[in-house]
Amino acid sequence: RQLLPDRYMHIAGWEISYHYQTFGAVGGDYCDVMPTRAGESEVLLALGDASGKGIAASLMMARLHAIFHSLGSSRLPVQELIERVNRILCQHAAWSSYATLVCVRATSEGDIEVCNAGHCSPLVVGQDGIAPIESGGFPLGMFPEAPCSMIRKRLAKGDTLLLYTDGLTEARDRCDREYGTERLLRTVSEGSALPP
Helix, strand or coil, X not given: CCCCCCCEEEECCEEEECCCCCCCCCCCEEEEEEECCCHHHEEEEEEEEECCCHHHHHHHHHHHHHHHHHXXXXXXXXXXHHHHHHHHHHHHCCCCCCEEEEXXXXXXXXXXXXXXXXXXXXXXXXXXXXXXXXXXXXXXXCCCCCCECEEEXXXXXXXXXXXXXXXXXXXXXXXXXXXXXXXXXXXXHHCCCCCC
16 A cells, blocks of 8 residues: 555646555555656656466566656656566566556646556547547566557547556456446446546
8 A cells, every 4th residue: 555656636737546456455456646857747657457466466566666666757758668667577577477557648738648568558538438549568577678659649628548457347246247348438438527
């Protein structure tokens, strides 16, 4: 819990909120919100999912937290930041551990840079509906020189950017039915006018 950011924040014109719930006693999902050196005009968001469960996944999350906090304020483009994080993880991680991660640099003007390393596609919720930001790359910690592409977009005032892990879409009810992507999209659409 000490590695998680505040649950509700206002940074660089963005209203930021998250929900973090572990499946067991400890979790391997990584959630971070970091103001950058640009001060009030920019924020760095990262959401990831470490492979495995329990202590091993939690240690990977702690490793990601440490690496991002050492590199995150360096003002690197998001693509280069993710590539450096990947190289560090490849050098120091166990051969079977990896993490999916999406990283976003967001400015007060609504510009976003999105780099996705094998994670669920972020969703932009706006007046025109819901649109995924499709980009991709390999999960972190698998291949030291894996390239990662970056997408730039400008969001309109009032648009929402939703980042989530597969723990949401793969959650199961008492009848063992998966929550699924279709239900997520329907729920997000129905709640699009709500604050974060």
